Amino acid sequence: MLQGEQVMAEKSAGIQNTPFIPVIICAFLSAFILKTGTFSLLSVFYLVPLGYAILTCKSLRFPFIVTAIVNIVAYFIFKRNNYSSYMLAEIIYLTVVFLCYGWIMNADRFPNIRTAYRFIIASAAGSVVFLVNFFAASASVEFKLALEQICEALSAVYASSPENDTVKNSFLQELLTPDKMLEAAKNILLRGGALAGIFFMFFINRQISISLFWLIKRQRIGKGLEEFFAPPNAVWVFSGSLATILLARVFNFETLEIIAWNVFVTCVIIFLAQGAGIFKFLLARRSYFVRMFANILVILVLFSPLNTAAVAALILLGIAENWLSLRQPKQGTASTPGL
Numbered sequence: 001m002l003q004g005e006q007v008m009a010e011k012s013a014g015i016q017n018t019p020f021i022p023v024i025i026c027a028f029l030s031a032f033i034l035k036t037g038t039f040s041l042l043s044v045f046y047l048v049p050l051g052y053a054i055l056t057c058k059s060l061r062f063p064f065i066v067t068a069i070v071n072i073v074a075y076f077i078f079k080r081n082n083y084s085s086y087m088l089a090e091i092i093y094l095t096v097v098f099l100c101y102g103w104i105m106n107a108d109r110f111p112n113i114r115t116a117y118r119f120i121i122a123s124a125a126g127s128v129v130f131l132v133n134f135f136a137a138s139a140s141v142e143f144k145l146a147l148e149q150i151c152e153a154l155s156a157v158y159a160s161s162p163e164n165d166t167v168k169n170s171f172l173q174e175l176l177t178p179d180k181m182l183e184a185a186k187n188i189l190l191r192g193g194a195l196a197g198i199f200f201m202f203f204i205n206r207q208i209s210i211s212l213f214w215l216i217k218r219q220r221i222g223k224g225l226e227e228f229f230a231p232p233n234a235v236w237v238f239s240g241s242l243a244t245i246l247l248a249r250v251f252n253f254e255t256l257e258i259i260a261w262n263v264f265v266t267c268v269i270i271f272l273a274q275g276a277g278i279f280k281f282l283l284a285r286r287s288y289f290v291r292m293f294a295n296i297l298v299i300l301v302l303f304s305p306l307n308t309a310a311v312a313a314l315i316l317l318g319i320a321e322n323w324l325s326l327r328q329p330k331q332g333t334a335s336t337p338g339l
Contacts, residue, residue: 019056026053027067031074044201050098051105051209056217060102068098089133096129101202105209116231116273120266123202127194127262134189138182147178190258192265199269226280226327230270235322238267268315275314281327 026049034046053063071094075087100122104115137143214220241264248257320326 022056023053023063023066024070026050026056026063027070030067031071034071035074035078045205045208047097047101047201047205048208048212050101051205052212054102054105055209055213060106064098064102068095071098089136093129093133097126097198100126101205104202104206114231116228116270119199119202123195123199124262126198126202130194130198131189134194135186138186144178147182151176151178151181191261195262196265196269224280225273225277228273228277230274230318230321234267234270235319237263238271238319241267271315271318272311274318274321275316276318278317278321278326279314 029049030046033049034043036042050063050067053067054060057063072091075091104118104122241260244260245257245264248254248260317326
């Protein structure tokens with residue numbers, strides 16, 4: 001009896017300590033960002049409130065349930081009577097993304113699984129659901145009409161360009177057709193594009209959630225990139241996936257090529273993170289403002305297409321650490337931390 005009463009008392013204390021109001025506010029913020037930010041950059045950050053709620057609540061279940069309910073209700077309100085035939089697919093996609101992101105954020109529940117592995121597994125699951133949703137939506141009339149409008153807009157931009165070249169414009173007109181653009185999008189998404197997109201969406205939302213939690217609660221969560229080390233033997237998986245891509249193209253084995261591309265992209269992201277970690281480690285002993293500038297610079301490098309050379313340099317830096325001792329861990333620390 002005493003043991004049962006103690007369990008009940010612990011559950012009651014857990015319910016009383018649950019921050020209901022912050023979780024509910026975060027759920028409404030998530031729905032607001034997702035719905036009002038559609039087709040804009042703002043919509044990318046709809047997971048930030050959920051991440052903050054999970055860190056505050058130190059649990060996944062309650063924040064996930066509240067956020068899911070609020071977003072589903074908001075979906076019906078914003079759609080009104082114009083419900084899509086792919087409504088169920090959209091709801092399933094959001095549910096999977098919320099669960100995957102929550103699994104990444106709720107690290108205490110799975111202490112034996114590295115954050116890097118959780119990122120990879122969660123991103124793979126999210127990309128599969130996204131691809132199913134995308135291929136289902138691409139067959140709809142609404143999607144094809146939207147794609148035609150995009151092609152027309154791009155053609156008009158190129159036609160009005162000051163450097164108007166008739167041959168070049170004619171070549172672009174042949175490429176900018178709905179069918180060719182759709183085919184190109186499918187090829188890119190299947191060959192690691194979807195995986196990379198979901199991965200970076202999770203990463204950026206997680207970083208912002210942790211930063212907000214630190215600013216408001218003054219509590220640090222997890223380890224930074226400067227303490228990130230690639231999983232053992234990742235460089236050999238990287239080399240093997242690249243070789244597999246080449247062989248699959250030679251023998252025209254498309255399924256194997258798609259799988260190899262996704263493995264290759266995963267390895268590239270891991271080494272990019274390791275390279276960024278080395279860059280931050282070298283600046284770790286600098287002043288606070290230098291470190292803050294380094295954090296901002298890393299994010300800008302990841303998202304700016306003008307800095308392709310810098311991204312390539314970070315990837316090569318991350319690969320080079322497999323043979324060069326670029327970071328000297330403090331005595332007694334592991335060479336592969338839990339990040």
